[in-house]
C-alpha cells in the first residue's frame with residue numbers, strides 16, 4: 001500500500017494525479033480527472049474518474065479517492081455496503097460484537113490530509129472535500145480550462161449563486177413536517193455524534 005512512500009513534492013504529487021487522469025482517458029474509463037490524497041507528503045489513496053466505465057455520475061476522481069482514503073484509514077471499520085433485504089429495509093453490516101465504537105475516530109475524517117487533482121473540483125467534489133475535513137486542495141487545470149473541454153463544473157457553481165426559483169433544476173420544499181420526524185429521532189439520541 002502507498003502508506004510509507006517517501007515524502008513527495010507538490011509537483012510529483014500533481015504529476016501522479018495527472019498520470020491517473022490520462023490513464024482513465026486512454027482506457028475510456030472517464031474524463032481527464034485523477035486525484036491523490038496525501039498525509040505528511042505521502043500518498044494515502046489514488047483515484048480517477050470512472051464515470052464512463054461505471055455509468056455512475058458520482059464516480060468523479062475526488063469522490064473515488066476520498067472513499068479509498070477513508071478505507072485505508074479505517075480498515076477495521078464496518079462496511080458501509082448496504083444489502084437490500086426487502087424493498088423497504090436497508091441493513092448495514094454490523095460492527096463486530098464488543099468492538100469499540102469507531103465513530104468518533106472516523107468522524108475526524110481526513111483532517112491533516114491534502115488532495116491533488118488534475119482539474120479544479122466540481123461542486124459535488126468540493127462538498128465532499130468539505131465533509132471529509134481535508135486541509136488543502138491543489139489542482140492543475142482551472143474551471144475555465146474544464147469548461148473549454150466540455151464539462152459543466154463552472155456552470156454548476158454559477159447555478160448555486162442564483163435564487164432557488166431560477167435554478168436549472170427545480171428545487172422546492174414540500175411537507176417539512178414529515179422530515180421533522182427523522183430530525184427528532186436524531187436530536188432524541190443521547191449518543192448522537194455530529195460529523
Ligand SMILES: Nc1nc2[nH]cnc2c(=O)[nH]1
Pocket residue numbers: 031033048049059060061062117119120121122125146151152153
Ligand atoms: N475535478 C473534476 N471535475 C470533473 N468534471 C467532471 N468529472 C470530474 C472529475 O472527476 N473531477
